[in-house]
Amino acid sequence: MVSDKRFRISPVVIFLVRRSAFLITTYFIALTIVFILPRAIPGNPLALLLTQLFQQAQTNPEAIREVYKKLMEEFGIGKPIYVQYIEFLSRAFRGDLGTSIAFYPKKVIDLIAPAIPWTLALLVPATISAWTVGNLIGAVAGYKRGSKFEKTVLISSLILSQTPYYWLAMLLMFVLAVRLNIFPYGGAYSQDLIPSFTPQFILDVLWHYVLPFLSIFLSAIGGWAIGMRVLTIYELGSDYMTYSESLGVKESIIFKYAFRNSLLPQVTGLALSLGSVLGGALITEVVFNYPGTGYILFRGLSTLDYPLIQGVFVILIATLYIANFAVDFVYALIDPRIRLAGEKV
Amino acid sequence: MNPLIYMLLRNMRFVVGLSIFMIVVLLGTIGPLIYTKDPLSFAGPMETPPSPQYPLGTDTYGRDILAQLLWGTRNSLYVGLLTAVIATIIGLVIGSVAGIKGGIIDEVLMSITNIVLSIPGMLLAILVASYLKVRAMEMVALLLGVTSWPWFARAIRAQLMSLKEREYVYLSKMAGLEDLKIAFADLLPNIASYVFMAFVLYVNGGILGEAGLSIIGVGPTRGVTLGLMLQWAALMEAVRRGLWWWFIPPGAVMVAATSSLMVISTALDEIFNPRLRQG
Numbered sequence: 188m189v190s191d192k193r194f195r196i197s198p199v200v201i202f203l204v205r206r207s208a209f210l211i212t213t214y215f216i217a218l219t220i221v222f223i224l225p226r227a228i229p230g231n232p233l234a235l236l237l238t239q240l241f242q243q244a245q246t247n248p249e250a251i252r253e254v255y256k257k258l259m260e261e262f263g264i265g266k267p268i269y270v271q272y273i274e275f276l277s278r279a280f281r282g283d284l285g286t287s288i289a290f291y292p293k294k295v296i297d298l299i300a301p302a303i304p305w306t307l308a309l310l311v312p313a314t315i316s317a318w319t320v321g322n323l324i325g326a327v328a329g330y331k332r333g334s335k336f337e338k339t340v341l342i343s344s345l346i347l348s349q350t351p352y353y354w355l356a357m358l359l360m361f362v363l364a365v366r367l368n369i370f371p372y373g374g375a376y377s378q379d380l381i382p383s384f385t386p387q388f389i390l391d392v393l394w395h396y397v398l399p400f401l402s403i404f405l406s407a408i409g410g411w412a413i414g415m416r417v418l419t420i421y422e423l424g425s426d427y428m429t430y431s432e433s434l435g436v437k438e439s440i441i442f443k444y445a446f447r448n449s450l451l452p453q454v455t456g457l458a459l460s461l462g463s464v465l466g467g468a469l470i471t472e473v474v475f476n477y478p479g480t481g482y483i484l485f486r487g488l489s490t491l492d493y494p495l496i497q498g499v500f501v502i503l504i505a506t507l508y509i510a511n512f513a514v515d516f517v518y519a520l521i522d523p524r525i526r527l528a529g530e531k532v
Numbered sequence: 533m534n535p536l537i538y539m540l541l542r543n544m545r546f547v548v549g550l551s552i553f554m555i556v557v558l559l560g561t562i563g564p565l566i567y568t569k570d571p572l573s574f575a576g577p578m579e580t581p582p583s584p585q586y587p588l589g590t591d592t593y594g595r596d597i598l599a600q601l602l603w604g605t606r607n608s609l610y611v612g613l614l615t616a617v618i619a620t621i622i623g624l625v626i627g628s629v630a631g632i633k634g635g636i637i638d639e640v641l642m643s644i645t646n647i648v649l650s651i652p653g654m655l656l657a658i659l660v661a662s663y664l665k666v667r668a669m670e671m672v673a674l675l676l677g678v679t680s681w682p683w684f685a686r687a688i689r690a691q692l693m694s695l696k697e698r699e700y701v702y703l704s705k706m707a708g709l710e711d712l713k714i715a716f717a718d719l720l721p722n723i724a725s726y727v728f729m730a731f732v733l734y735v736n737g738g739i740l741g742e743a744g745l746s747i748i749g750v751g752p753t754r755g756v757t758l759g760l761m762l763q764w765a766a767l768m769e770a771v772r773r774g775l776w777w778w779f780i781p782p783g784a785v786m787v788a789a790t791s792s793l794m795v796i797s798t799a800l801d802e803i804f805n806p807r808l809r810q811g
Contacts, residue, residue: 213650220651221659228663342545345798349790351740353747354762354783357771365774372772413798459649459683466654470744474766481748488662488749500659507652 199519206515210508217504221497222275226268236288236493254291258494284498289490295498299483303502305375306479309396310468313403314461320404321411322453326446328412329419340412348409352467356402356474363398370398373476399475403468414456418449451522458514461507539803546803549795556789560609563602571599571756582777589777592768600756601781608739608758608786611673615738618677619684620731626681627688632696632715642689645682653679654744661750669752676741677734684730691723725804732797736790743786758782 236258266274278285284295321344328340364370376382376391422428422445431441469481476482480499487495540546576594580586588597630641657675661667695701696719704714743759745751747766751759765771765779 209646210650213647216647217651220656224660225663228660341798342795345794346787346791349736349740349794350787351743351783353744354779354786357762357766357779357783360771361774361776361779365772462650462652463654466652466658466744469654470747473748474771484658485748488658491662493662496659496662500655503655504652508650511650 202519203512203516207512210512214504214508218276218279218501219272221500222272225493225497236491254286254288257286257292258288279501284501285494287487287492287495289486289492289495295494296502298495299480299498299502302478302480302483303506305477306468306472306481307506309399309403309472309477309479310465313400313468314407314457314464317404317407318411318453318457321408322415322450324408325412325415326419326442326449329416329449330423330442330445332420332423337416341416344409344412344416346409347406348413350406350409352402352406352471353474355406356399356471359398359402360474371395373474375478399471399477402471402474403464406467407464410460411453411456415449415453418452419445422449451518454514454518454521458511458518461510461514465503465507536803540799543799543803545795546799549792549799552788552792553796556605556785556792557609559602559785560606564599564606567598567602569596569599571595571603579775579778588781589775591764591770591775591778597761597778597781600761601758601785604756604758604761604782605785605789607669607752607755608742609735609789611669611676611742611752611757612735612738612789614670614673615676615680615741616731616734618674619681619734619737620727622677623681623684623730624688624727627685628692628715628720630685631689631692632711632719634693638689642686645685648679649682649686651679654741657741657745658748658750661745665753667750667753669755669757672742672745672752673738675745676738680734680737680741684734687726687730688723691726692719695719695722725800729797729800732793736793739786739790758786 282296284299287293287295287298290298324340325344328337331337360372364372371377371394373395375395376388377395382388423441428441428445431444469479469484471477472479472481473485480503484496484499486492487499572595574593574595576586576590576596578590578594579592580590582589586596586598588601590596591600626641626645630638630645653676656679660675661672664671701714701718704718709717739758742751742757743762746757746759746763749763751757751763759782761782762779765775765782768775768778770776770778
């Protein structure tokens with residue numbers, strides 16, 4: 188067959204287009220779940236909330252009546268369900284997530300937006316460094332099978348991977364902040380400082396950053412190390428490895444082969460784990476009073492501020508999918524099966 | 533003796549893991565029968581450190597922490613177990629139907645699975661839980677189970693897909709056996725150890741998930757669990773005020789339960805999985 192080189196789309200592009208189509212579809216489904224839930228759960232929590240507000244309006248008329256009106260309007264109560272749905276979607280895509288009840292008349296998006304950088308600044312470095320360190324330790328452990336190093340890594344990884352972030356956070360806080368007084372209890376910076384780009388403020392932020400970072404970093408390392416150890420053992424047992432060994436290939440090169448090949452599934456694993464890492468990090472933020480989205484969510488949950496809770500959900504899922512796409516992108520670049528797929532036929 | 537059991541008992545890690553887990557189970561099952569104090573009565577003095585009368589001290593409301601710990605262990609194990617049952621059944625059914633039937637059914641089921649897999653389970657569980665005024669332990673387990681089955685379904689499908697191509701399965705097909713019979717006689721026994729290991733991971737997921745939901749404020753609305761204990765401790769700033777006897781025990785029991793299960797599961801993996809077996 189004659190194939191025209193100019194018109195062939197790179198397999199990397201095809202892969203990425205397919206992935207983004209999937210993620211966008213899933214995002215729609217997630218939005219739909221957010222829309223349906225309050226309307227489908229028996230006892231309609233939204234209606235209940237509105238009735239409560241309405242009853243309070245008898246005692247404290249003006250302010251509450253306004254909240255009530257705004258809510259009725261935003262949830263489109265009384266309109267046909269499909270109109271509500273379309274309005275909901277179009278608002279969500281414009282970034283309008285409604286008005287908070289607890290912080291009325293603040294917009295939900297204005298409450299969440301300042302929190303996102305804090306969550307990302309905590310999550311991204313912690314996840315990437317845990318992934319890197321965990322994989323390196325795991326690979327060495329798998330390579331040095333039967334050694335003392337392997338046994339220590341395995342047991343400590345097993346325990347660390349099953350230690351919830353938030354409890355580790357409490358322990359670190361107790362030992363390093365309360366007992367030894369090295370780090371602050373919580374928050375993202377000292378209350379008496381005004382956020383600015385001065386060295387003093389940046390150092391203060393970093394000082395507050397250490398404990399939340401460590402709790403996520405430490406409990407995430409274990410899982411990666413365990414996975415990488417097994418993958419490396421599998422890889423070392425494969426035929427091409429035995430062959431390389433019999434050819435007398437240097438140990439450092441064998442280790443490199445095994446490491447590179449075992450890393451691919453771990454990249455996929457990274458994409459899959461982002462969601463649960465996010466969940467754990469949100470709760471860690473609560474323990475440290477860290478002003479990220481987790482803390483906002485916690486405030487929303489404790490006041491039953493449904494627009495705020497929904498808003499956090501919608502924004503976090505969008506962020507997660509963007510991160511997922513970034514991982515897919517890296518994957519497409521490093522996996523030769525995707526990169527070279529078109530050229531082999 | 534059965535050689536498999538012999539191999540297990542010779543594996544130090546398995547024995548240690550199993551013993552620690554059994555201790556946790558005993559704490560939760562027999563513990564409340566022996567130490568019969570009411571975990572939720574406001575009878576004691578406020579925030580006393582451990583003493584002979586209160587072995588693990590009391591909390592801000594004067595409740596006995598050891599009693600809470602025993603009941604909490606029992607309830608957390610219950611939530612974990614229930615979560616695992618729910619997630620394993622859903623994953624097993626969807627994964628095996630997709631893997632055995634193939635074709636269009638497979639495609640539909642796998643699309644659903646991939647979509648659920650992409651929606652972060654913990655967030656979804658928090659969202660749903662926030663709408664429920666009353667949350668029983670069973671409801672929490674249901675939420676955690678329903679949001680966590682997809683990876684297992686995918687793994688089961690992949691395993692069955694490869695098993696399906698084995699010769700003895702073809703023989704059964706030629707002999708005219710029904711799909712269901714083939715599934716139960718030829719395929720499922722091969723993945724039994726795998727299912728068991730996934731079940732163990734789901735028990736852990738349920739225990740840790742319950743704690744996560746509780747700390748953020750949407751855990752069970754009645755009773756006491758290890759997660760609720762941590763939530764109360766966090767609310768009352770137990771860490772900041774140095775009340776270590778309040779927040780260390782529930783976390784320690786939780787980690788003892790989950791890591792011992794994990795140790796058991798990896799030890800089993802090394803025995804069942806020939807590729808990991810050491811020569």
